[in-house]
Amino acid sequence: xxxxxxxxxxxxxxxxxxxxxxxxxxxxxxxxxxxxxxxxxxxxxxxxxxxxxxxxxxxxxxxxxxxxxxxxxxxxxxxxxxxxxxxxxxxxxxxxxxxxxxxxxxxxxxxxxxxxxxxxxxxxxxxxxxxxxxxxxxxxxxxxxxxxxxxxxxxxxxxxxxxxxxxxxxxxxxxxxxxxxxxxxxxxxxxxxxxxxxx
Amino acid sequence: xxxxxxxxxxxxxxxxxxxxxxxxxxxxxxxxxxxxxxxxxxxxxxxxxxxxxxxxxxxxxxxxxxxxxxxxxxxxxxxxxxxxxxxxxxxxxxxxxxxxxxxxxxxxxxxxxxxxxxxxxxxxxxxxxxxxxxxxxxxxxxxxxxxxxxxxxxxxxxxxxxxxxxxxxxxxxxxxxxxxxxxxxxxxxxx
Numbered sequence: 001x002x003x004x005x006x007x008x009x010x011x012x013x014x015x016x017x018x019x020x021x022x023x024x025x026x027x028x029x030x031x032x033x034x035x036x037x038x039x040x041x042x043x044x045x046x047x048x049x050x051x052x053x054x055x056x057x058x059x060x061x062x063x064x065x066x067x068x069x070x071x072x073x074x075x076x077x078x079x080x081x082x083x084x085x086x087x088x089x090x091x092x093x094x095x096x097x098x099x100x101x102x103x104x105x106x107x108x109x110x111x112x113x114x115x116x117x118x119x120x121x122x123x124x125x126x127x128x129x130x131x132x133x134x135x136x137x138x139x140x141x142x143x144x145x146x147x148x149x150x151x152x153x154x155x156x157x158x159x160x161x162x163x164x165x166x167x168x169x170x171x172x173x174x175x176x177x178x179x180x181x182x183x184x185x186x187x188x189x190x191x192x193x194x195x196x197x198x199x
Numbered sequence: 200x201x202x203x204x205x206x207x208x209x210x211x212x213x214x215x216x217x218x219x220x221x222x223x224x225x226x227x228x229x230x231x232x233x234x235x236x237x238x239x240x241x242x243x244x245x246x247x248x249x250x251x252x253x254x255x256x257x258x259x260x261x262x263x264x265x266x267x268x269x270x271x272x273x274x275x276x277x278x279x280x281x282x283x284x285x286x287x288x289x290x291x292x293x294x295x296x297x298x299x300x301x302x303x304x305x306x307x308x309x310x311x312x313x314x315x316x317x318x319x320x321x322x323x324x325x326x327x328x329x330x331x332x333x334x335x336x337x338x339x340x341x342x343x344x345x346x347x348x349x350x351x352x353x354x355x356x357x358x359x360x361x362x363x364x365x366x367x368x369x370x371x372x373x374x375x376x377x378x379x380x381x382x383x384x385x386x387x388x389x390x
Contacts (some may be wrong), residue, residue: 019371021227022297025306028222070282073300074274081267110270113223113304120300174390178219179382186375193372 003143006127009199010147016114017155018189023114027156028181030105032167037160041153043105045146047087048115051080052145055119056138076119084110118148159188201326208330214307215338216385221307224298225339226374232355235343237291238298239336244280245302246335247328249273250316254324257317269312274303307335346377 016022023044030040055076063069088106091099109115122141126133136144162184171180214220221242228238252272260268281299284292292299302308311331316324347353350368352360367373 021223021371021374022301024222024226025220028219070278073278073281073303074271077270077274077303078267081270110266110304113301116304117223117297117301120297124297174383174386179379179386182375182379182382186372186379189372189375190367193370 003140005199006140006144007147007150009127010144011151011154012192012195013198015151015155015192015195016118016148017152018185018192020117022117023112023152026108026112027159027185028178030108032160032163034157034160034164037156038153040105040108041149041156043109044112044114044152045149047080047084047106047109048118048145048149049142050087051083051115052119052122053138053142054079054083056123056141059123072120072123076116080115080119081110114148114152118145155188155192159185162188201323204323204326205330205333208327208332208334209337210334212331213334213338214331215335215342216382218307220310221305221335223301224305225342226371226378228295228298229339229343229346229374229377230350230369231347231353232340232344234291234294235339235341236336237288238295239332239339241280241284241295241299242302242305242307242335243329243332245273245276246308246311246332247325248276248279249308250311250324250328251321252276253312253316254319254321265317266309266313269309270303273308273312277302307331342374342378342381345381346373349373349377 010016014020017024017027026040026044030036058075058079059069059072063071063075084106088099091106122136122144126135127144163181166180166184175183208214212218215225224238224242229235249269249272253269256272257265277300280302281292284299311324311327315327319327344354346368347355348359348364350364350366350370350373352358352362352364368377
């Protein structure tokens, strides 16, 4: 039951893009086509799940026992940068097809603030479910990371679909490009506000 | 020439309105003019110091590992900033929350390191950091002021509109919409 609540809360209620503003750069940058934004979302989900697993272990088995929690930012970004490199190399060897699909997005992900943001979020925030608030355990952290990434993918794909239509519309000159994209995103965020208070 | 390094970051190459970089903190922290300014100044601090440090060591870093090396340098300064803010401005640190550690992955900071600091002198890089940082601070303050005025009817915490505001402007959708319309305005003025 708790896992279902975690997933609904992360995908809809606290959508990472539209309510927490993490990963807005790729959201505005690569969301011109549904296919590329689906590829990007896949890569983000993959990296976010693995990164959260490793940063969780780093936090609770290295940083906390040694009392060097202030090294969190440096440690996490190093782990993420190394992981992205490793995922790229491994993927190239094991599954060239998947690498073809996700490969070009991987280098972009190191600086995708959603990955670092979620990694920090799961170890630093108390989550409230069913009236009890507590820090997440390892399994819950990975589940919530995947769910956040799914929310990212949902918002990206919805937005890309709208933008494909927008290309055909006659937009006033000053609104073309980023401004109309931002206003569209605002309306989408307004729609997502309807989920507030669901969990 | 030196003055130009500072002014170009504020207007011609404004990171927010012209280059559209650093969107996450821009949208996430501008719920009031004060918060926007705080975030801008925090980024300014990291930007100046990381620009100087990277300009000093860039020649020694092998090309292949330069990006990770820059990220570690930036992360070190962000950690310094986090500790300073926890000590001296705990309230602002709480409000900005997640977005302070996320300065590490702010594309503006890494972008300046790669395109400017790595190829220029320490002094020029410091000035470039000041210019871009001030440009970012200014944009964030403007966005924050508009959102605060529309959303809570106040400016820098002083109530101006007796009726209060339209709450949606301080919430998530307001961030996107206000930035969108400010960009339209910027495009109009520029032409």
